[in-house]
Amino acid sequence: MNVDRKKSFIGNPITTNTNTIKGLQIFIADLRTTQHSQDHERRINSELVKIKQHFEPNGSGSRNFNNRNNNIRLDGYQRKKYIAKLAYIYITTNTTKLNDILFGLDEMLNLLKSNHFAEKFMGYMILELLFEHEKVVNIIGNKIYPRLLADLSSNNDNFTALALNFIGVVGSLPSNFAFNEEVVDKVFQIVRSPTSPQYLKKKSTLAFLALLKNNLSILTEDIQRKQVWIQKIIGLLDDTDNYRVTLTSLPLVEYIAKHIDPSYCFRIIPQLTDILYTCVVLGTSDSGIYRFPTEYKFAGIPNPWLITKIVSLLNVLIASPHELSNNNNTPLQVQSQCLHPADLDPETLNKLRKCAVEAINLGNRNTNDVMQRIVQNTILFSLIKFATKLDPSDEAIVNSVQALCQLLNSHEINMRYLTLDSLIQLCSSNGKVAIDAIRHDNLDLIIHLMNTERDMSILRKIVDLLYTFADIDNVQVIVDHLLNFFLTSKHISDPQIRSNISVKIAILTEKYATDPNWYIDISLKILSLTINTSFNDDELWYRLCQIVVNNPQLRSITCHNLLNYLVEKQTSEYIVKTSAFLLGEYPSLVMDKISVENLFTVFAEKYFTVTNLTRAMILTTMIQLYKFAPQLGSNIIKFFQLEINSLDIELQTRSYEYLKIIQISKMSGDMNLLNILLEPMPPFNTKANPLLKRLGNLQPENSGITSLKNSSTTSLTESMKNIENVEPSVARRMSMKQPPLAPASRKNTGVLTPVQQNGTFETDGLNVKYTQQRLSTNFREGFVRMLLHKQGIFYSSPLMKIIYRTTKLEPFHLKISFTYINQTEWDITGLSSEIIAAHVQNNPEYIIQNVEPLTNSNIPPHKRVDQNFQVIVRKPYDIEESPLVNLYFKCGSSSNNITLKLGVGITSTIFSQSINTNQTSSVTLPQFITRWRTLGEALGKDAECQMQGIIMNNTDKNQDVNPIVTMLASLEMNLKRIGLDVIEQTNVANTLFVAGIIHTKSEGNFGCLLKIQCQADWRVNITCKTTVAGPLASYVVDCLKRIISE
């Protein structure tokens, strides 16, 4: 033992030494010296009795007095010691003594009450172990809540840490913690609170993950909570000092992206990319410009854990085109919500690609340190698969494949294993390009590896890879190699891999065979080699029988081949079964080779070499033979009579029944009954090859295999029927492939607006994301300003100011620039924004595009960052549905969320020539009146909107002596600002006549005429007519109303 750390000679002998428990050490040492298991058992039992006495409040019988004494003296240290002993007993007996230590559960709970860390720790430690058992949960599952809640709210961080550990360990086991609101809330409080120490934050994020895994509804039940909590969680990633909380938040965010909603996470992609870039590119560079904290390096590489977790999350968020169009594994909903690489902004994409390149360089770096090489390649393997997603060009895939294939020659076994694994995944996600690239140069190498590797894990990967390679052209070569390996390898003692190979050969031959002789030859060979029946490879012969029954032209060669196997001395049981089935069904086909008497004899001989299940089959074959050749009668009857006393109930029953049938048919003198009972086997209609289920982790994903999945149901049957012509089967394979789904709309190219194209399901036509937003209280001022002015202050708070500028690229095509200004003395960090459109599907009214990433996610005090994006107005829309901007940032320790509404309405598209030329209107009053009438006659009320009594907003209403003049002047100025023409006239004193053109991209331009009448009580009446029927007029009035009244 580590004597140097003992300090037991000072102070009180009982509690001095908190880091060793003497009684426990003695007990463990004692147990270790007892050699015989009986002594061991006895020592444990006597200790259990002793502990029980100490724990019982009232012992029994004569020792009552002593026990009470003991119990009174049972202080925290002793309690801890005894519980520690129980824990050791539990562990050392490999949990078999669970029932014998349950008496201690209450004392364990008592330990949790202790104010001493070491005691509390011991209590939690053993309960973490025991909560695996339902029994334990049933007894104290509820009693533990008060302790847990108390510790979660404790002022002592170490106590809170223990409670969080406990939840982090048992939370995802079947326990009820995840359904206890209080526990969930307390844990989340620690997650969200800006004052929680980092140490507890890390623990609480993972504890929360454990709870979430057990109960998704924590986040999904309440939509508002979902929104707020997820934003808080995502905010945790912004821990750029040492990434400690980032590391523990990543799995939580990934879990949310995978199981709840990925769209929340899209906005952090640039941020994640930056971290990745910092680690992979800057952190590994030798130039020394950037120093990655050494304590977070492992084997010389910057935080490989962080790297793999980020790549893993990005993999969830970004789907390759291939995945989008052809994915069988992800549920459709999640799939449609993934981001396409083309949706990423160019800078992010570029950085990610640089990371991938650097990872490949890293993989090629020489090092003698085994661990370092592993870590380098960890990063290589993790990024190389991701890289092909970013750049799915053939060239990039070939490059990745080539980089990987070099590693196949590695001296390290792990490396070869991982390389093969990556190659399989590349093939699976990139299909033919990757497959071709690998097999073109490396097929021989891989086959060589198969024959030399001694590791079952690697062999399995090789078999998987070869399986993936196979196609109609090379199937014979690959199957031959697999078969040869199966027959000759010394290293394949493992029955599982034998079974694995036979299943794969069977699937490949069925899938690609064009030559029936070859198919039958290989299939029977596999059956004849499959000696071990423990793996339930019955499916192999089931499938062969199905195919032969369904394809009459295969029957004769199969039966003949079977006969050849049968006459050999040792025949695999599968062959016997297949023969019993097929030769019983089609005995006539082999009569050219063997007499029916001899056939009977062959089966009769085999009968005694096989298991009862097969015997039962042979009994049926016998009666079929009888039907085929009644002259065998007495032989067969004798045979059945032999088994009529069989101990096996099935054999007995069959023999008895078959005898009866023969008797009846003899009595009736005809074969009718037999003919009815033993009708020719109808074709099987089992659609899918049951063997496909056996592929395990090699589930069809890529196009090659998928096509197999789609076509295999018919391909063999079909290809067999069309043996003369291979083409139809190939054509079928091609045609059966689902036409690839169109990738998610790529209209929007900004990374920050993925929501728009990602099928966040709309209710009532509105983007759910849009409806979920809650606007910040003071949004209105900026909103109206933006409706009216081209530039100005959009938002201002003590923390941040936002300045906007709107530029019209075309009348309906607005470019909006935001400048975010940090108003504080602290850094604003983790700034991210999201522009949200009201509609993203079904031909939306406007779209948001070209959202550029923020120039920086951090803003130093009083500095600014910029962001641009564009809005294209396609159709008229209600100002109520104008775009929202959602901002998140941290400042000091507070995290902030601002949601604002953009003042971009249908009036934003009004554009007048006269504005550009001079301030006079191009329309005269008589023209206006004529047009007004024409519109009224043509469209009537359908194109008109009236609104009375809009109260005009004016600060000094009371001082004004002539309100109408003021009103008219102010209105005229504002209307002109928007781009409307105000007609110069003096005929009607209190009214403005206004004209303008509204522009939309999809529906063209619309004229718009307005009469705006002012009243002395500061009220305004508006009438609007448009050149199109529908709600456009009301949309225009709504916009004006906001400008006038707010």
Add this chain to the structure above:
Amino acid sequence: MSIRFILCFNKQGVVRLVRWYTANESGRETQEFIAQIYRLISSRDHKHQSNFVEFSDVTKLIYKRYAGLYFVMGVDMRDEEPIYLSHIHLFVEVLDNFFGNVCELDIVFNFYKVYMVLDEMFLAGEIQEVSKDVLVEKLHILDKLE
């Protein structure tokens, strides 16, 4: 990405450490489950075989032997294996640092401290802290607390 369980046993198959982060798969008896893992891993060639092996339809094992002790992590089938070798290595390094040249006896006599190390490093099947310095410092503080 997540660890389903962490196991540590010696060459004789005596379990020294076991931690479940997900419910035992398909209701198998814990002891039988561990015994199967032991049989599988101890039968594998130390020199000529990799540190990875598929165990069931949902779990693969990443393991490494240090002296007489096997450290095993059972992870999700879709996880990437190599990072877990780093997990194991870091865990062993921290144990080594914390106990000062750790040996099997340290783990036997101080089993509860090993669980303390475990809970500081892994939670909910995820790694919690990767800085050896931070870990060892914190562990020494906790170890001295009454």
